[in-house]
Amino acid sequence: MFSLKNISPRGLSFLTAFALSVPIAILVFFIEHKWQPAAISFAVVLAGAYLLISFVLERFIYRKIKLIYKFIYQTKASKREETYYKYILPKKSIDEVREDVEAWAMGNKEEVELLRANEQFRKEFLQNLSHEFKTPVFAIQGYVDTLLGGALENPEVNRRFLEKTSSNVERLTNLLNDLDEISRLERGELNLIKQNFVIQDLVKDTFESISIMAEQKNIRCYIKKGFESPLTVFADKEKIRQVLLNLTENSIKYGKINGTITASMYNTDGNHILVEMSDDGIGIPEIYLPRIFERFYRTETGRSLDATGSGLGLAICKHIIEAHGQTIHVRSRVDVGTSVGFTLDTRKD
Ligand SMILES: Nc1ncnc2c1ncn2[C@@H]1O[C@H](COP(=O)(O)OP(=O)(O)OP(=O)(O)O)[C@@H](O)[C@H]1O
Ligand SMILES: [Mg+2]
Secondary structure: OOOOOOOOHHHHHHHHHHHHHHHHHHHHHHHHOOHHHHHHHHHHHHHHHHHHHHHHHHHHHHHHHHHHHHHHHOOOOOHHHHHHHHHHHHHOOHHHHHHHHHHHHHHHHHHHHHHHHHHHHHHHHHHHHHHHHHHHHHHHHHHHHHHHOOHHHOOOOHHHHHHHHHHHHHHHHHHHHHHHHHHHHHOOOOOOOEEEEEHHHHHHHHHHHOHHHHHHOOOEEEEOOOOOOOOEEEEEHHHHHHHHHHHHHHHHHOOOOOOEEEEEEEEOOOOEEEEEEEEOOOOOOHHHHHHOOOOOOOOHHHHHHOOOOOOOHHHHHHHHHHHOOOOEEEEEEOOOEEEEEEEEEEOOO
């Protein structure tokens, strides 16, 4: 359909020339009372005005637009672009040019916002990092100074202080290991060695290896009734072991005395297995839920319950699961419990 809105410069020139030549031709006809001079003046004015208007448009408007295009796309005039400027651009209407420029401005705005967010993220990261390091280093410094200042000779405290020093050194080591792991994951250096294995067996192994920690709070870990029949997944077993360990560890750390941890697994759509680790612990307030997978993010209660954590556990889990091309999510309610679920591919032959 003919539309004035998307008219090209040539169309615009023609239309203006036409609008100009018709009244002139009518005027000539009224003066001369002959149709030939009217027709000739119509043709001459149409052609002349068309050439003049398109020349002016091309020269004073489209050349400037071409410069704007070159500037916004920052292109060097390659052959392809030259063809574009020569044949395609002149066909564009001013409205289309405006849309292009708007799209460019929008893209730029998004890029600037992303850069700003990254900058903010970097600042927070450094702040968190120094905070996480400061606590154990200052503690170690305190204990060592006290020991050197005389406590070393006091048999009542020397062992306890050394043990505290040692646990802070352990915290530093854990932190460094986690940082190393997360930076490798973020650089995309994760080589997944995928294999088929039964997920229930790995869950049982995980519960086994963490049983001492669970016993301290008298927490029972088991696979939910009805979910025992073996399901085979195709994934990196050691990495998934790490995910399960982090999740179980959280469920114990933030779990209640005499609590329970249950694992369940479902075949969701024939291609994916959903693994869920649920506890009946303290839960996470809804407002914090969107943030707990961020690195270093810990809730206040999380911090007070466990001074040795660094808030990297769930960030590492997320990286590992996403490297598998899968998703991880959390559901939680304060004082009721938390459920973290992730998907995996089913067996591949
Ligand atoms: N099962 C859970 N129940 C209640 N809160 C949880 C649970 N899992 C995680 N959280 C909350 O989410 C926060 C982030 O967990 P994440 O595992 O990333 O770090 P962390 O356990 O604090 O430290 P790290 O895992 O590095 O030792 C925790 O500090 C805690 O507040
Ligand atoms: Mg954790």
